[in-house]
Amino acid sequence: MSEDKELLPGTCEPLEAEPNDEQPELAHPADAAEHIEGLDIEDQVTFIKQLPLEDAAESIAEMDARDQALLMRRLSLGLGARIIEQMFPDDATDLLNNLDEDLRRTLLSKLKAEDRAELKTLLTFDPDTAGGVMNTEVVVLDQDLTVDQAIAKMRGEVEDKEIPYYAYLVNEDKVLVGVISLRDLLVARRGTCLKELIKSQNLIFVTYNEDKEEVARLISHYNFLALPVVDFGRRLLGVVTVDDVIDIIHEEASEDMQAMVGAGLDETADSPWLYSVRKRLPWLVLNVANSAVSAWVVHLFEGNIAQMAILAVLMPIVANQAGNTGQQALAIMIRQLATERFDRKRSWMAVLREAKIGLLSGVLIATLVFLVVMAVSGIPILAMVMALALGLDMLLGALAGASIPLVLRALGRDPAQASSIFLTTITDSMGFFLLLGLAQLILL
Amino acid sequence: MSEDKELLPGTCEPLEAEPNDEQPELAHPADAAEHIEGLDIEDQVTFIKQLPLEDAAESIAEMDARDQALLMRRLSLGLGARIIEQMFPDDATDLLNNLDEDLRRTLLSKLKAEDRAELKTLLTFDPDTAGGVMNTEVVVLDQDLTVDQAIAKMRGEVEDKEIPYYAYLVNEDKVLVGVISLRDLLVARRGTCLKELIKSQNLIFVTYNEDKEEVARLISHYNFLALPVVDFGRRLLGVVTVDDVIDIIHEEASEDMQAMVGAGLDETADSPWLYSVRKRLPWLVLNVANSAVSAWVVHLFEGNIAQMAILAVLMPIVANQAGNTGQQALAIMIRQLATERFDRKRSWMAVLREAKIGLLSGVLIATLVFLVVMAVSGIPILAMVMALALGLDMLLGALAGASIPLVLRALGRDPAQASSIFLTTITDSMGFFLLLGLAQLILL
Structure with missing residues (x-):
């Protein structure tokens, strides 16, 4: 820019290096x-x-x-x-x-x-709903204003509002009829009537009782900066903004991962440790009850193990492998339910898909394990029993991993809640049952 | 609003119900x-x-x-x-x-x-960096413009730009010197010079090679709608917008959960199933190798099991319980690393915290299990061995669960990658070693 002091009115004077006597700004x-x-x-x-x-x-x-x-x-x-x-x-x-x-x-x-x-x-409002996370300080404009009237009105109002990038248009009954962005206002012809601008608008809003995770899903889906919240008469109550949605998404992801293994939904690495013990202990107790089921299955075959202790050696491999297969399916399903709506048909397709994955992986891993057990033990029939139990349990694990979140959701529970614990019960007890049972039928 | 046809110029005419001959708007x-x-x-x-x-x-x-x-x-x-x-x-x-x-x-x-x-x-640009996710169509203003000149310029430019809620101010060398929002422009006095508005501004930006997850963290932290991306000379290259950040956060959460159990980072319930098999199989093979370690530990004590098959019955309880304790710690740590920077000191504090949780839960669950085994088997010394192995393995599980993500990060790996598989190896093999080893020392 020119250093010339002769400036036209309304253009910028070059700044002198003047002492800045304002209070230094607080960090963000x-x-x-x-x-x-x-x-x-x-x-x-x-x-x-x-x-x-x-x-x-x-x-x-x-x-x-x-x-x-x-x-x-x-x-x-x-x-x-x-x-x-x-x-x-x-x-x-x-x-x-x-x-x-x-x-x-x-x-x-x-x-x-x-x-x-x-x-x-x-x-x-319930803190987990749109009403519970909405902001009420919004710019509301009458749909009968013109663009320049609207700009003048916004100029006066915008200072105190957190969300100045959209204004909401209402009719004489305070019913929400449209949304307009500052960008739209800036590019519109000055004399245009606001209601002309929103004529063919596909207005998207939620009622105050909508789950906040659904609000997050809508804002992510449409790439909105804010979503209006209305009552059942479609009167504007407030808006949920994108920064709140980011918090909701972070929270939801933490909740899913922590719910899956039975930690507290709101635990962080800073929570008081006794609080964490209190949150986790009930699930650890459930886990004891669940692993008692597996132990009971093993107990049924105690005689077989006494006869052939190598079965106890192979037990952890079967259980573990099916458990891991199931957890892979579990992780995919939980994230899918977190990011998209998922109807009955797609749910079944997803379970079928995991079954195919479990079947093929099961066949491949069972073949590998067959060869290793064969090489180590030299007993073909033992290797066969082991491979059969392993492959079947992996298929079961995949089916269970894909189904558990869907079943939990159908029961009205969090699809992630303790899912990993339920899964392990199934893969452990069925794995032991298959290995020890097949051994009894075929080997002993 | 009035139905009067005599309107002042620049106010809104009541709309006639005229046929709408525009093309109907496409859905969003x-x-x-x-x-x-x-x-x-x-x-x-x-x-x-x-x-x-x-x-x-x-x-x-x-x-x-x-x-x-x-x-x-x-x-x-x-x-x-x-x-x-x-x-x-x-x-x-x-x-x-x-x-x-x-x-x-x-x-x-x-x-x-x-x-x-x-x-x-x-x-x-690497797609995982700020440069790889940035948008280059930004509104750039000379810092020497006045507010009204800036508004006029934005009005002309804004139509094609995705991010019209901020304008970026540069000096004569194209160096980024400030950010201004439409809201700030609207409330500022018309004749003010832009550079006056940004005088004490605490400008936050990233270089193009910054990891996109760090960009997401900054935008969440500051509740920004967009973050400017610059080169090493602080010349403006583009901006990352909040809607892209939402995608990054969703992606990151899915990756964490899926990485933990060895599923593909980008798998969804719609991925072709053979693709999923290919992604998961290597981790399932690693899991076989890992559970072979546990099997080997059991094999060392095969003689003990042949003598006392009830040990095989109790094995799954120990392994499972410590595994679950470890997974709770794992989930908390992985989410913590995803949402915050975490220095060495806080990392150690977090490990210590999980150790305390593991110790107390271990004592409580071990007491419960002692009583149950005592009631069922009637052998106090067996119940004692079982409780001791269980409590110690739970402590180990908590330590391992908290440490594995930190170790993976220190090795430059994804803190979640296969962490659940590594954890299970530790809790299984140590659980079997403790139970069967203590039994050998004390019982046999």
């Missing part, structure tokens, strides 16, 4: 939150107290649920309430949901009446 | 893509041929990689090239990356010179 709230989480609780309080209210609110909103709750318990009620008033309503709702009943009630009573009313409404 | 491209994927390949070609080029491009961009490649192989080269020219460059690059070398080269040669040059550059 997400970084501030990480910084705060690393401090002792006393220092956290001191740090928050010296921040401007708005920065304090933004930083606390970014903290982990557990740290958030600990900190809020130590702040004075007055300061806590002021901070909550500064938050976006969805963040404030999350925060309040993380607090003890008592503290929540007291803090609510200290809020300005208007904020209190709004948050009380938001707290009535 | 994501839905069109799903529709296309459900058709036979011949019908897919027919359907694409009758769509306007732009709609065809958008729909194909939304298809699965595999279906995309099958379809492109059946379209005429001319049509294929026209469709690619209509795509956003990042989608076109993904598409080309999915094709055979030959078809890719031929299609590239049919493109307009300008598009060809751009795509060839994009194809040089």
